[in-house]
Amino acid sequence: MTIPRHFDKDIDELKHLLLRMGAMVEDAMARSIKALLERDSALAEEVIANDDEIDRMEVLIDQKTIELIAKMQPAASDLRFVATIMKITPELERIADLAQDVCERAIELNREPLLRPLVSLPQLAYDAQAMVRDALNAFVRGDADLARRVITQDDNVDALTESSFRSLLTYMLEDARNISSAIRLTFIGKYFERMADGATNICEMVVYLVEGKMIKHTATIAAVK
Amino acid sequence: MTDAKISVSNFDFYYGTAKVLHGINLDIPDRKVTALIGPSGCGKSTFIRSINRMNDIIPEARASGTILIDGQDVYGGSADVVELRRRVGMVFQKSNPFPKSIYDNVAYGLRIGGMRNKRQLDEIIERSLTRAALWHEVKDRLHASALALSGGQQQRLCIARALAVDPEVVLMDEPASALDPIATSKIEELIYELKDNYTIVIVTHNMQQAARVSDRTAFFMLGRVIEYAETNEIFMNPQEKMTEDYVTGRFG
Numbered sequence: 001m002t003i004p005r006h007f008d009k010d011i012d013e014l015k016h017l018l019l020r021m022g023a024m025v026e027d028a029m030a031r032s033i034k035a036l037l038e039r040d041s042a043l044a045e046e047v048i049a050n051d052d053e054i055d056r057m058e059v060l061i062d063q064k065t066i067e068l069i070a071k072m073q074p075a076a077s078d079l080r081f082v083a084t085i086m087k088i089t090p091e092l093e094r095i096a097d098l099a100q101d102v103c104e105r106a107i108e109l110n111r112e113p114l115l116r117p118l119v120s121l122p123q124l125a126y127d128a129q130a131m132v133r134d135a136l137n138a139f140v141r142g143d144a145d146l147a148r149r150v151i152t153q154d155d156n157v158d159a160l161t162e163s164s165f166r167s168l169l170t171y172m173l174e175d176a177r178n179i180s181s182a183i184r185l186t187f188i189g190k191y192f193e194r195m196a197d198g199a200t201n202i203c204e205m206v207v208y209l210v211e212g213k214m215i216k217h218t219a220t221i222a223a224v225k
Numbered sequence: 226m227t228d229a230k231i232s233v234s235n236f237d238f239y240y241g242t243a244k245v246l247h248g249i250n251l252d253i254p255d256r257k258v259t260a261l262i263g264p265s266g267c268g269k270s271t272f273i274r275s276i277n278r279m280n281d282i283i284p285e286a287r288a289s290g291t292i293l294i295d296g297q298d299v300y301g302g303s304a305d306v307v308e309l310r311r312r313v314g315m316v317f318q319k320s321n322p323f324p325k326s327i328y329d330n331v332a333y334g335l336r337i338g339g340m341r342n343k344r345q346l347d348e349i350i351e352r353s354l355t356r357a358a359l360w361h362e363v364k365d366r367l368h369a370s371a372l373a374l375s376g377g378q379q380q381r382l383c384i385a386r387a388l389a390v391d392p393e394v395v396l397m398d399e400p401a402s403a404l405d406p407i408a409t410s411k412i413e414e415l416i417y418e419l420k421d422n423y424t425i426v427i428v429t430h431n432m433q434q435a436a437r438v439s440d441r442t443a444f445f446m447l448g449r450v451i452e453y454a455e456t457n458e459i460f461m462n463p464q465e466k467m468t469e470d471y472v473t474g475r476f477g
Contacts, residue, residue, distance in 0.1 A: 075436070079461060
């Protein structure tokens with residue numbers, strides 16, 4: 001016989017809060033890309049201003065999670081769920097911070113002459129965005145296969161980051177006046193690459209949530225052994 | 226398991242015609258704590274009482290299959306039940322000190338075993354009470370009645386009494402369920418200390434207690450072992466749906 005649990009309500013509430021935070025982070029990321037590509041400083045300012053709300057959300061989720069541990073002492077899949085929330089929340093917060101960083105660099109770029117083209121940077125941004133979106137979908141659906149597919153895309157994003165950096169280096173070598181903008185764009189490439197890393201970390205936790213397996217650093221650990 | 230102290234195979238148990246344990250297979254490791262969990266009536270108490278044949282006194286109780294302790298079948302024809310119960314001590318849910326002094330309670334098993342030497346008795350009684358983490362609380366009133374002790378102290382006295390006859394295995398059937406949180410944590414600390422020297426099997430309804438004190442956990446349900454694994458596995462990532470439902474409180 002299955003007993004209805006008061007606990008399930010707490011779990012649902014926590015899940016709901018995390019998804020709301022996820023939506024806010026996706027939105028910040030999308031708008032940071034738009035602000036960058038359309039040279040929209042006003043939009044960039046908005047993203048920066050909204051970051052406080054995401055930070056508050058993180059604190060709220062942390063509080064709820066700790067309360068739940070104190071009161072319910074979760075076990076098995078409940079325990080893995082709570083651990084996953086605690087690991088995913090800071091990843092989301094960091095992705096939002098990086099979107100904010102993109103916006104800060106975008107505002108600076110808008111004060112400088114346009115450096116065309118942005119080469120692989122837009123593709124990099126869209127791919128990182130897709131990874132974050134899919135990571136959240138994998139979490140909502142408890143889909144470990146999707147999580148694993150997202151993780152494999154990280155190499156692609158790393159390659160795009162490297163390729164973007166090489167093109168920007170060429171611009172810098174061609175004309176020293178490009179250096180300032182090219183360095184800002186190099187930073188931005190790195191920011192998106194870090195967001196994709198965040199998506200990868202989220203996906204590793206989704207696999208843990210669903211299967212109870214820690215796949216983080218398994219390649220490195222195997223190499224050391 | 227290579228270092229099994231107790232090795233159970235195809236063990237069935239009946240009360241009259243009612244079969245209450247079905248084909249139990251369980252290897253209980255030496256000098257570790259093994260917890261038995263499961264809903265009321267799942268057979269875990271019957272099982273733990275089978276290990277030292279406490280069920281023998283119930284009329285029409287019958288066992289089949291084998292329980293080996295160090296390779297010897299406890300239900301074998303040549304098994305000596307008195308010696309078995311010396312090697313396999315037991316502590317119950319409700320502390321059951323005899324209406325005697327603290328000293329005489331701990332000395333009881335030793336005297337039955339024929340020990341009369343006062344100095345030897347004193348020595349073993351001090352050691353047993355120390356191991357049961359009770360010595361410092363009672364050393365000045367060893368000849369006071371055991372019934373004057375608090376519930377938690379009485380339970381530790383029963384543990385000291387079990388340890389006095391130098392057992393190898395200690396069975397505990399819900400040893401802390403009638404105690405307050407402080408007394409409970411003392412018993413849990415004690416279990417942790419004792420496992421260096423004894424093989425401990427504990428039945429508990431308190432899942433957090435099983436998680437805290439045990440190395441391995443067996444989940445019983447309707448007279449069967451549903452899952453038996455490292456305690457961490459049972460509480461973090463159980464493989465069976467029934468175990469999952471039980472440890473998360475979805476199932477009763």
